[in-house]
Structures are given as structure tokens and as C-alpha cells.
């Protein structure tokens with residue numbers, strides 16, 4: 001496969017290649033692990049409604065903004081903001097993105113490593129190892145956790161080393177369709193098990209009285225995380241886009257795919273939890289609230305798979321953790337690509353060296369977290385719940401007041417003739433200038449006040 005290069009930078013080989021790579025970034029632990037447990041925690045369909053509003057009214061416009069900035073500047077987030085704002089002030093947004101990328105990836109790797117550990121453990125159980133019930137405690141309380149974190153990082157660095165079209169695009173083109181197929185088959189299978197109907201009911205029947213500011217905060221944070229927004233991942237991916245690609249259409253497709261996969265993952269995980277409950281497996285803690293998402297996915301579901309038993313149970317269990325691991329891999333790639341592209345562009349270092357240097361820094365934090373997984377909650381609060389909406393807010397303000405929407409629309413025009421007169425683009429311009437910053441601002445300030453209080 002030919003690697004297309006434009007002025008020394010890689011570009012996506014095909015339109016579909018970009019869509020799959022960006023969807024690969026979006027679809028990850030956030031969809032299969034985060035979203036279903038957030039829904040279950042926050043009153044089922046009431047959360048889904050607020051989440052969809054956050055994705056479509058805030059996430060989609062911010063995604064278009066990031067892709068536009070990336071393609072126009074053909075740079076990593078730091079270089080992109082520097083290029084558009086000579087005062088250097090805008091670069092702060094880029095540096096914030098790079099920092100969030102490093103920090104989010106460091107805990108993301110640890111959780112991704114768990115998926116690998118489960119796959120490995122189950123394959124080796126062919127040789128007579130014990131079951132999975134106690135495995136999580138064993139895994140997270142010792143050096144094994146660090147080992148799997150490192151191994152997952154090696155996979156990620158390996159793909160990033162291959163470059164844009166030969167590494168990222170090729171890997172995601174194979175992995176994404178496979179992932180979707182596995183997800184649909186598994187959700188279909190879980191539906192046939194006793195107890196799943198109660199899960200579907202809990203998932204889809206809304207109780208709107210549960211909508212609150214806390215729920216809205218969670219939904220917005222989840223939308224940013226799931227759509228890979230607010231830290232320049234899509235500025236970076238946008239920088240490899242060809243001029244003739246329609247950014248609005250591509251962003252809409254990626255958003256729809258991400259939402260669709262989350263909705264199906266909910267139809268897999270939530271019914272599976274109730275199937276487990278039906279079999280006498282604990283899914284609620286002593287205070288009546290749902291167990292933590294890590295416990296649900298890494299101890300409750302494995303127990304359920306073990307109850308299915310035999311070769312088929314093993315097959316389902318292996319498929320599930322493989323699915324989770326592959327989804328995590330295509331997202332980890334994009335998290336790593338942000339700081340790697342920054343080092344390549346701004347410090348003139350080869351891709352290979354850059355990925356090794358950045359990989360080392362990320363692993364440093366990843367290994368610390370692997371020895372104290374309580375740190376994950378702190379990292380999530382700072383870099384995901386505050387960091388990403390803050391990055392998104394700054395991007396909206398930058399685009400509107402410093403770069404100016406007119407310039408962004410000219411960039412959109414190159415792959416979307418007539419964009420300036422299109423109602424869609426006019427609506428986007430209104431949203432990115434007013435609706436998004438005001439809404440994110442309200443939610444962001446409330447989050448910070450809640451945390452300080």
C-alpha cells in the first residue's frame with residue numbers, strides 16, 4: 001500500500017480510511033466500559049437523552065472545529081494554535097492537549113492492559129490455570145499489572161511507528177469492522193439469556209426525574225471522552241486529511257458511529273449485568289448502589305462467563321476481552337499520536353524516536369498507576385472530567401475570537417463547495433460561537449465548584 005505524503009507529513013490514503021481511524025479513536029473503553037456503567041449509574045434512559053444532546057449539540061460542532069483547525073494548519077495541536085496565533089497565547093491550548101494526552105493515556109494503558117491480561121489468562125487456562133473470579137484482585141495487586149501495561153504500550157507504539165497510512169489507517173481498517181461484528185453478535189447472544197429483559201427495561205425506560213446537574217456533568221464529560229474531543233486528537237487526525245474531504249459529513253459520520261456503538265454496548269453490558277444478578281452474582285454494593293465499573297466489567301462479567309461454562313463460555317469470555325482490548329488499542333493509538341506528532345513537528349525528531357521518547361514518559365506514569373489503581377479516579381477527574389471540556393471550551397473561544405469563524409468556513413469550503421451558504425454550516429458557526437461555549441462554560445464552572453466544595 002502506498003504511503004501518501006504531503007510536504008513530508010503523512011495523509012490518510014482514503015476517505016473511508018480516515019473515518020475508520022477517527023471512529024477507532026472515538027470507539028474505545030469509553031463506549032464499552034464507561035458509557036454502559038454511566039447509564040446504569042445515572043438512571044438509564046434519562047442519561048441517554050442528555051448524553052445524546054451533549055454529543056450532537058456540543059460534541060459534533062467541536063469535532064468539526066478540531067478537524068478544521070488541524071487540516072488548515074497541518075500541524076499537531078501546539079503547532080496548530082501557534083500558527084494561527086502569533087502571540088503564542090493560543091499555544092497554551094495545544095500544550096494542555098498534549099499534557100491531557102499523556103496523562104489520559106497513562107491510565108488508559110493500565111485498564112487496556114487488564115483486557116490483555118484476561119485474554120492471556122484465559123488462553124493459558126487451557127493449560128489448567130484457575131478461574132477468573134479472583135483474578136482481578138490478583139492482577140491489580142502486584143507487578144503483573146505493570147507488565148501488561150508495558151505490553152499494551154508496545155502494541156500501541158508498534159502501530160504508531162508504522163506512520164499514518166501504513167500504521168494507524170491499516171490497523172483500524174481491519175480492526176473496526178471486526179469489532180462491530182463481535183459487539184453485535186455478543187449483544188444478540190446476551191439477549192437470549194434469562195434475566196436480560198430486565199436489563200433492557202432498565203436501560204431503555206427513562207425516569208426523567210433523575211436528570212440533574214450532576215448527571216449533566218457526567219454526560220458532557222462522557223461525550224467529550226467518547227468522541228475524543230478537547231485534547232487535539234482530532235486536530236492531529238485532521239492534519240492528515242486531504243483538502244477534498246468533506247469535514248462536516250465526516251465528523252457527522254464519526255459521531256453517529258460512536259453513538260451507535262455506545263448504544264449497542266449498552267445493550268450488551270446492562271442486560272449482561274442483570275443476567276448475572278439473575279444467577280445470584282452481586283452487582284450492587286452494601287449501600288444499594290451499583291458496584292464500580294471496574295468491578296462490574298472485570299469481576300461480575302467474568303463470573304457470568306464462567307457460569308455459562310465449557311468451551312462456549314470460554315469463547316464468549318475471550319471474545320469479550322478481545323473486543324474491549326481492540327477497541328482500546330485503536331483509541332490508545334490516537335492518544336499517543338497527539339504528543340508524538342507534537343515532538344515530531346516541534347522538535348524535528350523522527351517518528352520512531354518520538355514514539356519511543358513519548359512512550360517512555362507515558363509508561364513512567366502508567367507504571368506508577370499500575371501499582372496504585374486508586375490514582376485512576378484522580379486522573380479521570382483532572383484530565384478527563386475537567387481537562388477535556390476545558391480544552392473544548394478554549395477551542396471554541398479560540399476559533400471564534402482569534403482565528404474567526406469566517407476563516408474556518410473557508411477551510412471547510414475546500415471539501416464542501418458552497419459551505420458558506422449552507423444552512424448546516426451557518427448553524428455550526430452559531431453553535432461553535434455561542435451555544436457550545438455557553439453550555440460547556442456552565443457545566444465546567446459547576447464541575448469545578450462541585451470539586452472544590
Ligand code: PFF
Pocket residue numbers: 025026027028029030031104224225226227228229231232233234331332334335
Ligand atoms: N474516545 C476514547 C474512548 O471512548 O475510549 C478515549 C479517548 C481517545 C479520549 C482519544 C480522548 C482522545 F483524544
